[in-house]
Amino acid sequence: MGIRIFTGDDRVKTQAEILHALGEGYEVFEGENLLVTDLPSLFLGESLFSSGGRKILVKDLSENKEVFFDFAEKIEQYLKTDSEIILWETKIDKRLSATKNLVKAGVEIREFAAPVKIDTRAVFNIYDIALRDGKRAVSELSKIEREQDPYMFFGLLVSQALKKLEWRPNGVREKKILKELSKVDMQMKSTGIEPWILIKSFLLKAATI
Numbered sequence: 001m002g003i004r005i006f007t008g009d010d011r012v013k014t015q016a017e018i019l020h021a022l023g024e025g026y027e028v029f030e031g032e033n034l035l036v037t038d039l040p041s042l043f044l045g046e047s048l049f050s051s052g053g054r055k056i057l058v059k060d061l062s063e064n065k066e067v068f069f070d071f072a073e074k075i076e077q078y079l080k081t082d083s084e085i086i087l088w089e090t091k092i093d094k095r096l097s098a099t100k101n102l103v104k105a106g107v108e109i110r111e112f113a114a115p116v117k118i119d120t121r122a123v124f125n126i127y128d129i130a131l132r133d134g135k136r137a138v139s140e141l142s143k144i145e146r147e148q149d150p151y152m153f154f155g156l157l158v159s160q161a162l163k164k165l166e167w168r169p170n171g172v173r174e175k176k177i178l179k180e181l182s183k184v185d186m187q188m189k190s191t192g193i194e195p196w197i198l199i200k201s202f203l204l205k206a207a208t209i
Contacts, residue, residue: 002084003081004108005088005108005109006087006089008111009112013112014112021084026055029057031087043078058086060089062089062092075107079105150199151188153199
């Protein structure tokens with residue numbers, strides 16, 4: 001038994017995991033309605049209907065700042081619970097001292113992110129620009145970088161390069177570019193270098209290949 005935090009914008013996946021973890025008939029509490037004095041009975045109280053621990057879901061406790069900070073301050077005490085408890089946070093600020101204290105105490109935070117929507121047209125456009133002007137390609141990438149997944153982005157770069165090779169099967173440049181992309185792929189899988197750094201390095205180099 002223990003306490004976990006689920007967060008992220010994929011509500012469907014989060015709800016499915018909550019059901020998997022807690023099963024049917026769990027108790028639900030709205031964080032905004034809780035008081036500091038409610039916490040001991042909530043996290044340490046026994047079930048009136050069974051000898052085992054309780055199954056509890058607490059929604060958006062971090063929105064109730066006073067209660068959330070008190071909970072984080074006393075987390076070592078609450079981790080002794082015999083219940084299975086999940087805090088479902090729509091969003092949680094990892095910069096807060098309270099959140100850091102929870103992580104330090106060993107509370108697991110699981111994030112369920114919604115599938116990334118990749119802008120294929122933008123990726124193809126950036127690839128074409130990179131073949132002529134690497135700096136401009138990197139500049140265009142910076143406009144959409146935060147909304148993209150680097151691995152999916154890179155996969156589309158490769159697919160675009162393959163298409164160009166199909167159009168020019170004997171193209172020397174097309175083959176060299178694919179060879180360079182293969183090197184980047186290996187680096188992304190085998191090094192700790194941030195993926196976007198590797199991708200931007202390729203875009204800067206592409207015009208000279």
